[in-house]
Amino acid sequence: MQQETGIVYLVGAGPGAVDLITVRGAKLLAQANIVLHDALVTPEMLELCPQAIKISVGKRSGQRSAAQEHINQQLIDAARRHAVVVRLKGGDPMLFGRADEEMSALEQAGIQFEVVPGITTAMAAAASVKLPLTKRGIARSVALFTSSTAPGETTETRIPDCDTLIQYMGGREAMLTAQRMLANNFPNHYPVVVVQSCSRPDEQHLHMTLVQLAEGLPHCEGPVLVMMGYAMQKRLFSV
Amino acid sequence: MQQETGIVYLVGAGPGAVDLITVRGAKLLAQANIVLHDALVTPEMLELCPQAIKISVGKRSGQRSAAQEHINQQLIDAARRHAVVVRLKGGDPMLFGRADEEMSALEQAGIQFEVVPGITTAMAAAASVKLPLTKRGIARSVALFTSSTAPGETTETRIPDCDTLIQYMGGREAMLTAQRMLANNFPNHYPVVVVQSCSRPDEQHLHMTLVQLAEGLPHCEGPVLVMMGYAMQKRLFSV
Structure with missing residues (x-):
């Protein structure tokens, strides 16, 4: 029994x-x-x-x-x-x-x-920075990805062909992603938003461009999410 | 003032x-x-x-x-x-x-x-069917997409090159997506899970293959989410 x-x-x-x-x-x-x-x-x-x-x-x-x-x-x-x-x-x-x-x-x-289920960081980060992951006429697909460093897995990150790209655990790896994207003819000014320690008291946002991301991020203690794409462009009236 | x-x-x-x-x-x-x-x-x-x-x-x-x-x-x-x-x-x-x-x-x-932020249906549907969106060695990227039918937007859906593909509002359109995927050499037996009315009393799951999805879904009243990819394969011991 x-x-x-x-x-x-x-x-x-x-x-x-x-x-x-x-x-x-x-x-x-x-x-x-x-x-x-x-x-x-x-x-x-x-x-x-x-x-x-x-x-x-x-x-x-x-x-x-x-x-x-x-x-x-x-x-x-x-x-x-x-x-x-x-x-x-x-x-x-x-x-x-x-x-x-x-x-x-x-x-x-x-x-x-x-x-x-739980709120995944992508949704919480978009809410924090008040920028949408999808946007009429601009972005209708979203990729959630990571560059795994687990043993036996390649560290190469494909660049998914979605309109909004979200790299989880993207601290060091996002720099490499950005370099590969530039090599793949993404424009220098492609919009990037980095959210660190999302929803916590020490939450921080960085608005930057792809070419800036390719130069690396300042050292971060907390978890880092990197969001890229034209939906991440600041609105004209945004405050 | x-x-x-x-x-x-x-x-x-x-x-x-x-x-x-x-x-x-x-x-x-x-x-x-x-x-x-x-x-x-x-x-x-x-x-x-x-x-x-x-x-x-x-x-x-x-x-x-x-x-x-x-x-x-x-x-x-x-x-x-x-x-x-x-x-x-x-x-x-x-x-x-x-x-x-x-x-x-x-x-x-x-x-x-x-x-x-709110729980998006992809996460809730994965929780309901107890199948993960990412899976070690199998799936490390997820695409969330829709085929918009808004005026002025094309109804053509690109097939994102992510490991797990999730089509929102996928009732009729998912059939077209599946046909396009088969034409793009996705295998007939590519695993598909359809979740209807996710988290509601009338929630329903359909486990099928890409070739079955290409033949169309039964008529659904509630919102439909279509999840595709090898992470959607049932586990050996799953109950």
Whole structure:
């Protein structure tokens, strides 16, 4: 007879601000017995689950898979001991969140799970800078991409042929992307917006051009999102 | 001397389920004097603002711009009469939401505004079907696109060269996209997932192949999202 196990909720925390989690995510945090959270999740967010055991699984994107396997095992162990397990992931679990590995591990262990979406940084950054990702007559497609540095994966970044280009975890890599775009005949003045520590108290915006991005970004502590395309051009009346 | 006006919040309602709005969005709804909402926003969502005047501005994507200009004017009028105005938009305001036109109109009228992001349907649909948009070794870029049918815009849809392709408002148009993809040597068995009425009580999923999509979808009442790519392949152990 199968042992009774808990249910695991893979919950998107959103970009960082405590009130940019979904209502569903906040309610699950309040009900959780145990919360396994990313390093990027803020202390304020964890105040939504004072009753829960909290474990930082301390992974950032690109770390080696041994760390991921350990997280998978921690999730399985948690579900065998607790009724409500929340796996709290920065942004949205299904986008650059390695959810597939956790879902596969849970399925193979016969553990029930649900996924609760989160605000991905692209949407939150567009909201912060008040520039749209799509724009009538200007931009009707958006690419979300990253240049992975995980072992065994190439570090080369293709330039997707969408109107608005958004590079996640784009700190150092965005410089290389910009250089490749210039080599591919994107114009020097192609508009770029860099958002650092989106939705957090130390959020910063940089409006620049592609040729400036190709020269590199100032050192950033927090997570960096790079948005490129004509939809990122400042409006005439913008304040 | 300038007349004192209210502040307008462009708020993303998310895909439909009342608890998939952000905590920030829900709080603003509870404070709003007036809420101007899309036709797609659900009645349950509007129960979050019992105190507010509620006006359906009844536009779906692709309608002619006269309707959009009327909405812009309604927003400006509302901000001249009320302190807290919420413009509640399905999904995320910055993605296929024509936010740019509303932001421009507000700026030109000298009215303050803020944008609150919402869960876009792609993330909610991925969560529902428990398939990731990015997947290690399989998919590291995602394109969000639509084939616009607005007057003056071509109805031709480019096929973006990203690993995961997501066509919004993809009911009829996705069939044409699939036909074009097959003509561009995408394989017949390329995995496709169609999510209808995402996060609502009548949500439906269809798992199919590109060649099946090219033959057309059954008639759907609700909004349709079409997701394509190898990340959409069912997992071996998936339940």
